[in-house]
Amino acid sequence: METTVHIADLPDFESEAVLRAHVGQTLAFYDTNAFDPAGGFFHYLKDDGTVYDRTHRHLVSATRLVFTQSMAHVQTGHASYRERTAHALAHLEVFRLPTGPAAGAYAWTLRDGVIEDPTVMAYGQAFVLLARAHAHRIGLCSAADVAQAFDTMEALFYRAADQAYADEINGAGTLIDYRGQNANMHMCEACLAAYAFTGEARYLQRAQSLIERFVFGLAEASGGLVWEHYGQDWSIDWDYNRDNPGNIFKPWGFQTGHQTEWAKLLLIAHGHAPDSRYIPRAVALQQAAWQHGWDASNGGLIYGFDPEYRPCDTDKYFWVQAESFASAWRLWRVTGDEAFREQxxxxxxWSWLHLIDHVHGAWFRILSASGGKLEDTKSPAGKVDYHTMGACWDVLAVGGLRP
Structure with missing residues (x-):
């Protein structure tokens, strides 16, 4: 069953009530379909909520569910979401590696409750820190638990000489040569949350250091925008995944949504410790994402563009639109520039007309350039609508909305 939404039916997106109602509808999709009484949540849901893989679990989904459930508790005050956060947090421990060079870190995937892929990804460990920070906020983790997640990342991946985190420890316990910005960006996000909820200065300092390295440092070598892939010495790798621009975690090209995510992180960090360089840098990243990523013919932001700023993946991903409306709202509130409000x-x-499922709830994951359906898997590994609800909660936190 599908429904058609017309432009005349659009709600007021500057209304707090509209955003809260939309988050409530998204939560309801997961409340109804994803909870697994036997442990954690199901990570693979079709558009209508049908679970299409009951036995596989992914670290990124597992950690992001701690975030969504804890935020739902904060926003609604409902005890059930605190209980679900505890349920998600307990299941997260099934991913923990008991032995080996990375003992205490978290494996990438499970099958039937047993570790399937023991790869330790800095991307995943960063989300462990984010999960614990949010669990700490509602009294389910101690500050020491948050510190342990940070210290694990420090020991396994951080290289002080690089001012950055390495990326991956394979199943043999070897740190691979690849380096990437994506894990570092999400570690910056996690550190900002850890600082917000514990007050410990080292988390903010690390977030600021990562901003310096990636947004002000490495970006100079790639025309002022943040490139994705690097070699062991942090020299740009222009070819990594060139034949795979739609990769979920390591896509090729300039990622439209990563420019705007960094813009958002700059503004969050600026809110904690004002820096006169952060706002103009966030403006530049947002404007570049819009200039090179906005699809003037069809609407919406494309997934990525190449080093010559030509589109390399014109599909429309849910998270790109969500992260970019959050950064646009933050920029509108801090600069007063109407262009960001219009963004x-x-x-x-565009998202309301195309990406949001008004029948079953939540957002579709990916559409074609013109807004056509490409799949019927609403929430595969990693999605859980962390980006969409998170963007709404971010806008709500910034304020300036009508009741």
């Missing part, structure tokens, strides 16, 4: 509204309008 916020344009992204919401």
């Amino acid at each position: 916020y509204l344009q992204l919401w309008r």
Whole structure:
């Protein structure tokens, strides 16, 4: 069953009530379909909520569910979401490696409750820190638990000489040569949350250091935008995954949504410790993402563009639109520039008409350039609508909305 939404039916996206109602509808999709009484949540849901893989679990989904459930508790005050956060947090421990060079870290995937892929990804460990920070906020983790997640990342991946985290420890316990910005960006996000909820200065300092390295340092070598892939010495690798621009975690090209995510992180960090360089840098990243990523013919932001700023993946991903409306709203509130308010509204309008499932709830994961359906898997590994609900909660936190 599908429904058609017309432009005349669009709600007021500058209304707090509209955003809260939308988050409630998204949560309801997962409340109804994802909870697994035997442990954790199901990670693979079709558009209608049908679970299409009951036995596989992914670390990124597992950690992000701690985030969504804890935030739902904070936003609604409902005890059930605190209980679900505890349920998700307990299941996360099944991923923990008991022995080996990375003992205490978290494996990438499970099958039937047993570790399937023991690869230790810095990307996944960063989300362990984010999960614990949010669990700490609602009293389910101690500050020491948050510190342990940070210290594990420090020991396994951080290289002080590089001012950055390495990326992956394979099943043999070897740190591979590949380096990437994506894990570092999410570690910056996790550190900002850890600082917000514990007050420990080292988390903010690390977030600021990562901003310096990636947004002000390495970006200079790639035309002022943040490139994805690097060699062991942090020299740019222009070819990594060139034949796989749609890769979920390591896509090729400039990622439209990663420019805007960094813009958002700059503004969050600026809110904690004002830096006169952060706002203009966030403006530049957002404007570049819009210039090179906005699809003037069809609407919406494309997934990625190449080093010559030509589109390399024109599909429309849910998270790109969500992260970009959050950064646009933050920029509108801090600069007063109407262009960012209009970006916020344009992204919401396109998403409401195309990406949001008004029948079953939540957002579709990916559409074609013109907005056509490409798959019927609403929430495969890693999605859980962390980006979409998180963007709404971020806008709500920033404020400036009508009731």
